[in-house]
Amino acid sequence: MTIAAKRTADPTGRSSPTAPRRFQLLRYRLDLKASPYLYIAPFFVLFAVFGLFPLAYTAWVSTHEWSLLSDAHVFVGLGNYQTLLGDRYFWNALGNTLSILLLATVPQLLAALLLAHLLTLRLRGQTFWRMGMLLPNVASVVAVAVIFSQLFGRDFGLVNWVLESLGAGRVDWQSGSATSHIAIAVMVAWKWTGYNALIYLAAMQSVPREVYEAAHLDGASRMQQLFHVTVPMIRPTIVFTVIVSTIYGLQIFAEPQLFGGGGPNGVTGGASRQFQTLTLYLYEHGFNRGFEFGYASAVAWTMFLVIVLVALLNYLFIRRIRSDS
């Protein structure tokens, strides 16, 4: 930039500036030096106070027996983690979360890829199709959860009615482990497929056309082009969506909570905890029973480690695919 050049150029040529002139110069320099920091400060300060500090402090709280109901905060070291790892409800929640994550993310991203592929075609009414695809994303997670809980209802749900008219039996979606995971995964996928399709579409549009033409002349079908040209070329975007979906999926809360009816049944994720996720488990201990902040913090910090680990595994896995091919 030329600002720096100007800064040195401006004062020269005036050998003895008068006092007000010097003051002006000082102000100018101060403005130039300090302004950038002043402008980025609100972001960093507010993020530190309400984002980073709480997250870091979680680690400290997790080493204490710390409850809202008592003023004594007893240091217990890794005691909370020990209890946590010994609690089968925790492992249950971890398993449920990973199962829902897989069921929601894999089909969703594949479908998004195919949809984006269709949207790259010369369609009439591009904006119309894109808007239609993004529509589910506008609804809140609460709305989505409430609507789909109705659709997946045992007695009066539309899904069961369709199944029954097709000759298959009714399904009690909420009571089973696999069925409840599917229902919750459908909620997540419904909300996010179109959103991810748009992200893929944006990436696909930046792939040079010549590459496709070359592939086409070599006799590649459209599907082959998708998987052998498009996918490798938009890999960074795929990595991005996989990681973002993973981080989102591991913290899933509203969908299972409201699927279970919002009350105590929602917090435990069903009568036999068949769809209790990690965030629900955290909520149960932190805010629903006795405000066990120390223990809930241990849950949060463990989740943080799980998220970092899974994101890292995803990253390595996707990189491996690249080096294999």
Place this chain on the structure above:
Amino acid sequence: MTRADLAPAPTGAADSRWAGRTALPGRPTHRARARLRALREQPGRLVYLTLVAVLFFSGFPLYYSFVVASRDNSALAQVPPPVLPGANLVANVERVFATVPFGTALWNSVIVSASVTASVVFFSTLAGFAFAKLEFKGAKVLLVAVVATMMVPVQLGVIPLFMLMIELEWTDTLWAVIAPGLVSAFGVFFMTQYLRGALPGSLIESARMDGASTFRIFWQIVMPAARPAAVVLGVLTFLTSWNDYFWPLIVLSSPERQTVQVALSTLSGGYVTDQSLVLTGTMLATLPLLAVFALLGKYMISGIMQGAVKG
């Protein structure tokens, strides 16, 4: 999918087979290429059929919630279930307002989302301007820090955040919900990217020559130039804030403080779930967003797509 699509890909360097190549030995003429492109991209009927199906699945759950909201509960037990709206909508809306303070909840959500949106857009533009157009030590490292924070799952800090709110005596006030949303890493990054391209350096230069202070440059040149991106960021932020649930649920307890999402969950958490009541509430909470979407959906799409390319 045709049979050819299912055929296994030839082994070998399949992925890089075409990637590096931009032209073939016998390069086709310009006209041939244009024809080729048209042929390749002409979507068939099957494509449109697929898209219509996708659209149906996207829209149907929302439509069906409207159907349920406009009927009474006994209609749900009918075989086959109703698929057309009934005449009970007004009565159900009245029941929603009688069951929970829904008007207050809507108003609370408006206050929270509007404050958060105004703040995020302002601070993001300010920081984006600094990162994109001003020179300072550590700019690169700090921008990387911003990008990194986009991935941090801050939701996991809820417990100390809750303790902080108790300390500040902000629990059960809208402040508790607004404060953590005042800035956004995504917003800063988004604005930085936009201003890099949209703001000519010469414009800032000449303003400096005229003796304008940095803040004056920001106020009179950067803000107007940032308007298109500000609309996009504003819509996305408003939506996210309006739909936020986990934190408001934790920190807001009294009915007259609840945001609309929390009120909705209260509505659905009764002992006997009254479906038409719950879905009427859902519809009321979603309608404002659908209106925003109809008006500004185009900007949302461009925002998501821009964020994606650069993200």
